[in-house]
Amino acid sequence: MVTMTRTPHPESRDAGVRVAVSTVIFSVRRDEHDEPVLSLPLVRRTRDPFDGRWALPGGWLDATEELDTAASRTLAETTGLTPSYLEQLYAFGAVDRSPTRVVSIVYWALLRSDEVDAQVAAHAREGDAPENVEWFDANDLPPLAFDHNDIVEYTLWRLRNKVGYSRIAHGLLPDEFTLADLREVNETILGKRLDPANFRRQVDTSDTLIPTERFRTGSHRPARLYRYNRDVELADRGPLPSRH
Amino acid sequence: MVTMTRTPHPESRDAGVRVAVSTVIFSVRRDEHDEPVLSLPLVRRTRDPFDGRWALPGGWLDATEELDTAASRTLAETTGLTPSYLEQLYAFGAVDRSPTRVVSIVYWALLRSDEVDAQVAAHAREGDAPENVEWFDANDLPPLAFDHNDIVEYTLWRLRNKVGYSRIAHGLLPDEFTLADLREVNETILGKRLDPANFRRQVDTSDTLIPTERFRTGSHRPARLYRYNRDVELADRGPLPSRH
Known part of the structure; x- marks a missing residue:
């Protein structure tokens, strides 16, 4: 059946839907026992919603900006990192994932640990080290803001599948x-x-x-x-x- | 370098970005020589931009609607089809893909040819057959509206990759x-x-x-x-x- 189950309001249909980008960026870093740990950087939120919680690096898509450019820009602005590899993963758009309606285009990225160290050192030298950023064990995360735990879990699943055939x-x-x-x-x-x-x-x-x-x-x-x-x-x- | 290369305008940053959904739905249909053809339905546009061109079934995301619900709804509204399988493919968001800024979350779907025939026959019986819909050979399309040729090409590539391992x-x-x-x-x-x-x-x-x-x-x-x-x-x- 083709039934129009809702009254069309062409002007208001997309009202209130905003587009954000987030990036899950992995590196293999050494823990205090020199064991390799699949790690990712998170940014502590400093405003509501989820004030104080850790979240994936990201931000709003600018109307004149390509999606992958927005992913790189917001990653650089929040963490200071420039990845060697960046790929679109999935659009997360569940109605209840945020107090307002936000569709997040999620990217995932990879960065060698020596590159992480070099980039972090360069920011420290130049005095523009990003604030509120910490690296976490991807398999042992605290409760994150929004649906970011689900996003990381799904990214890990995709990453594990990918190592097999690429x-x-x-x-x-x-x-x-x-x-x-x-x-x-x-x-x-x-x-x-x-x-x-x-x-x-x-x-x-x-x-x-x-x-x-x-x-x-x-x-x-x-x-x-x-x-x-x-x-x-x-x-x-x-x-x-x-x-x- | 973490440099703020643009003046942040929190209120206007996402202004003008709208979210749409589109669905590439495949079926294997018989041509006049009874040969199987990988086919998909397209909808003729009746307004600008691209008035008169064929386009993928789709429409705007409603602010209170899940992404996959929007894909199913707009597919049913435009083609009358209910697929057996629906999966999110990719978010297409190039700045120049539309006169206004539209990020399209693209789904792909599959439907058995006997189901296509049954659904089309049911609509004909009930007098609510969708208008401006035709099936095309997926490998022989006319120039479509927006970037929809690119979208179909990418979907075909993913489909061909998927048959190998799933x-x-x-x-x-x-x-x-x-x-x-x-x-x-x-x-x-x-x-x-x-x-x-x-x-x-x-x-x-x-x-x-x-x-x-x-x-x-x-x-x-x-x-x-x-x-x-x-x-x-x-x-x-x-x-x-x-x-x-």
């Missing part, structure tokens, strides 16, 4: 890395140990890695360094901007 | 079907022939299908009917509504 871990690794580095990132995302021999076999049968002639030396036996095959797409980054 | 073709098949039926749907989505023996082997090694004790008889030798294993998730349908 070279997404690249966004968390330097240009050259050992198989042990790559396995550790995958283990940190998946939250479980992977068998080193099986992991090496899987990597060997895929075309995503290229062995270099360089080795990392140290307390262990030398480990070959690899780099990613750039012919393979990192992941679905959404429709190409050039098509618009 | 039981998405289920949304286009009846409850029981032969392996030839399933192969035909996959071939129609992918736009290429699949080797029958290889296809059977792939299906046999997955846990997505359950053989029944029933057979389809006709001019060929009897073919066993299969049904989908409902323990396997159809595809990523986004965050569970219960989490909100």
Whole structure:
């Protein structure tokens, strides 16, 4: 049945719907025991609603601004971070997720830990370090503002699915890395140990890695360094901007 | 650098951004040579912008309406169709995609051809058949309104990727079907022939299908009917509504 179940009010239909962007940005950081932890930065809210609670970095979409530009801008303004990888995730628009009607276009991003450290250090040097920002264990969050716990949970689910079939871990690794580095990132995302021999076999049968002639030396036996095959797409980054 | 590159106008920041929903709904329909064609319904616009052009079914998001409800409602209002499967795809928000700033949350949906026929017949009986709707070959579209050609192209790309690793073709098949039926749907989505023996082997090694004790008889030798294993998730349908 095609029934008009509501009286159309063309002028008021979209009244009160506002568009925001938020970004879940992951990095693998070391805890006090030097263990890798899948981590994300949160921003403490300083006004209602949810005054004092931690929230994802984000803000309002400007009417003259592209969606991914808004995601990068609000991430930089709130955390000072510039990610190596940014992808649209999902539009969260439940009617009751906020006291007013807000549709949040959520992006997710990845950033290598050495880049996090370098960017944080640069802000400290220049005296413009962002306030009210802290990094949290993605798997051990306090109750966040709005539906942000759900958003992080869904992002984690997508990230865990993606490591299986794309070279997404690249966004968390330097240009050259050992198989042990790559396995550790995958283990940190998946939250479980992977068998080193099986992991090496899987990597060997895929075309995503290229062995270099360089080795990392140290307390262990030398480990070959690899780099990613750039012919393979990192992941679905959404429709190409050039098509618009 | 955390630099405030624009003067913040909290009241005006989101001014002029409106939220719409659109749905790309696919079915496999027969052409005049009884060949299967991946098809989608479009709605002819009767006002500016793009007066007279074909466009995806959709409309404005109501401030008190969930996103997927808005997708279902606007699809029913414009085409009379109720899909068997509906999933959020992507938020299209390029600044220049419309004369005014519109962020469109795009859904994609699947509907079996016998359901399409039954729903169309029911509307004809009841005298409320939707106007200005026609079905098109998804791979041979005219220039559409807004960025809707890009949206369909991206949806096709995602659909082709999904058939590989999920039981998405289920949304286009009846409850029981032969392996030839399933192969035909996959071939129609992918736009290429699949080797029958290889296809059977792939299906046999997955846990997505359950053989029944029933057979389809006709001019060929009897073919066993299969049904989908409902323990396997159809595809990523986004965050569970219960989490909100």
